[in-house]
Amino acid sequence: MNRRGKLLKRYDVILIIAIVSVFFVFHWTRPREGQSIEVYVNGKLSMQIKTPGTYEVRDGDKYLMKVIFDGRRVHVEDSNCPLKICEKTGAIGPGGTIICVPNKMLVKFKTTANTELDVMTW
Amino acid sequence: MVGVSLVVVLLIVFLTSFFKAPPSYYEMDGFTLGTYCRIVVSSKKGSKVLAQVMFNELERVYKKYNPNDPSSVVSKINNSNDWIDIDEETFVLLDAAVRFSRLTDGAFDPALGELIRLWGFDKIAEKLPSRVPSSEEIGVALKRSGVDKLELDSQRRRVRLIDGAKLDLGGIAKGYALDRAYQVAKEVDKDCTGFVEAGGDIRILGPKFGSRPWVVGVRDPRKSDSAIAYLYLTSGAVATSGDYERYFEVGGVRYHHILDPKTGFPARGAISVTVVADNAVTADALSTAGFVMGAQWEYVVLEFPKFGGSVLMVTEDGSIRRSPTMVVYEQAR
Numbered sequence: 001m002n003r004r005g006k007l008l009k010r011y012d013v014i015l016i017i018a019i020v021s022v023f024f025v026f027h028w029t030r031p032r033e034g035q036s037i038e039v040y041v042n043g044k045l046s047m048q049i050k051t052p053g054t055y056e057v058r059d060g061d062k063y064l065m066k067v068i069f070d071g072r073r074v075h076v077e078d079s080n081c082p083l084k085i086c087e088k089t090g091a092i093g094p095g096g097t098i099i100c101v102p103n104k105m106l107v108k109f110k111t112t113a114n115t116e117l118d119v120m121t122w
Numbered sequence: 123m124v125g126v127s128l129v130v131v132l133l134i135v136f137l138t139s140f141f142k143a144p145p146s147y148y149e150m151d152g153f154t155l156g157t158y159c160r161i162v163v164s165s166k167k168g169s170k171v172l173a174q175v176m177f178n179e180l181e182r183v184y185k186k187y188n189p190n191d192p193s194s195v196v197s198k199i200n201n202s203n204d205w206i207d208i209d210e211e212t213f214v215l216l217d218a219a220v221r222f223s224r225l226t227d228g229a230f231d232p233a234l235g236e237l238i239r240l241w242g243f244d245k246i247a248e249k250l251p252s253r254v255p256s257s258e259e260i261g262v263a264l265k266r267s268g269v270d271k272l273e274l275d276s277q278r279r280r281v282r283l284i285d286g287a288k289l290d291l292g293g294i295a296k297g298y299a300l301d302r303a304y305q306v307a308k309e310v311d312k313d314c315t316g317f318v319e320a321g322g323d324i325r326i327l328g329p330k331f332g333s334r335p336w337v338v339g340v341r342d343p344r345k346s347d348s349a350i351a352y353l354y355l356t357s358g359a360v361a362t363s364g365d366y367e368r369y370f371e372v373g374g375v376r377y378h379h380i381l382d383p384k385t386g387f388p389a390r391g392a393i394s395v396t397v398v399a400d401n402a403v404t405a406d407a408l409s410t411a412g413f414v415m416g417a418q419w420e421y422v423v424l425e426f427p428k429f430g431g432s433v434l435m436v437t438e439d440g441s442i443r444r445s446p447t448m449v450v451y452e453q454a455r
Contacts, residue, residue: 040151043151043152043153073347082246082247082248082249082250083246083247083250083368084250085367085368088346088366088367089346089347090345090346090347091347092346092347093347096347099157099158101153101156101157101158101247102247102248104153106151106158116337116352117337117339117349117352118162118317118330118336118337118338119160119162119317119319119324119336119337119338119339120322120338120339120340120341120349121322121323121324121338121339121340121341121353121360121361121362121396122321122322122341122346122362122364122366122367
């Protein structure tokens with residue numbers, strides 16, 4: 001077969017593969033944030049939790065509750081609010097949220113994982 | 123060579139579009155309407171400003187209709203034995219509440235303020251109730267409750283409560299606030315997309331990224347971290363009423379905040395009712411009514427679509443019942 005008749009030559013194929021590789025390497029190796037737990041009080045970020053442990057949440061000097069992260073899931077204990085909805089919510093995983101309305105406190109389990117869920121109705 | 127260049131250019135264009143950053147959504151969290159609110163919006167006219175405009179509207183509606191705020195319209199009406207002149211917005215909202223009450227045979231009732239106060243659910247954010255009222259107390263409160271004690275005068279645009287009845291618009295005001303937030307957003311930018319959520323009730327502004335549905339999980343009423351179903355919505359609203367947030371227990375019995383206007387006790391039969399509708403007022407009112415009518419689940423799932431709401435109900439035995447029309451929203455598009 002006449003090589004001039006070919007649309008793509010060997011170096012063209014190598015060039016295309018190189019371009020595709022660059023795109024994929026860029027896409028898959030860019031830094032990712034991973035998982036973290038963010039605690040907001042009165043709309044302000046109060047703390048960011050990345051390692052397992054028990055953390056006290058305070059609004060200034062006022063004690064609000066304990067947030068416990070076991071490395072996989074997070075839950076609230078010993079809340080000072082009367083409703084205790086934050087405690088009743090139980091442990092949440094990535095993408096979940098714990099809300100305490102009286103204390104205007106929010107625990108968000110942030111994740112960069114591609115979760116399909118956008119919002120919960122409850 | 124022209125062919126090779128063309129292929130390379132097309133390849134770059136394809137890969138660039140494949141990996142391009144998606145349109146950005148601005149997200150705002152806050153507390154209003156006595157609950158947690160979340161606004162997720164994208165607008166070419168400024169997403170952050172639009173989110174703030176929407177939040178301000180939620181706040182406005184909350185302050186106007188909060189029965190615990192002495193300066194609210196509801197407090198003004200509740201504290202009077204005589205006719206009270208009201209603005210057009212309040213008249214329309216009360217008229218809608220009365221219509222939903224009639225539509226649902228009184229299961230939705232905007233005049234249960236006395237019963238709610240007796241149970242202590244009016245101040246639940248400050249103190250969790252711990253006492254079950256006696257039958258006599260409930261009998262007295264029932265005589266001072268009910269939509270039949272709410273009189274609306276459309277000619278003179280005024281309202282009157284009789285026999286000591288009190289308004290509590292908790293079953294509809296949140297939906298109204300969400301619809302208002304939707305309206306103000308669309309007035310600013312009719313092409314904006316996203317959603318606004320208040321306490322688990324959601325009003326969709328427009329499809330995700332302009333074409334895709336928002337995925338709404340329906341919370342498992344007995345396992346907060348799980349969903350029992352997923353809804354795929356590009357418009358409209360969804361609301362859920364459940365027995366798992368605002369309740370107390372005495373002797374192993376759960377007493378929740380959704381009261382049956384006929385008995386005066388917490389409604390039995392359902393533990394969670396989710397309604398999808400064209401607007402949040404309908405979804406909110408029908409989810410409350412559907413919960414109250416939980417013991418008649420067949421009626422709720424079959425008849426409520428005629429009122430504009432598709433129902434997904436979890437009954438006390440854990441069974442999931444759904445309107446035939448709900449299937450439309452449960453299919454990923």
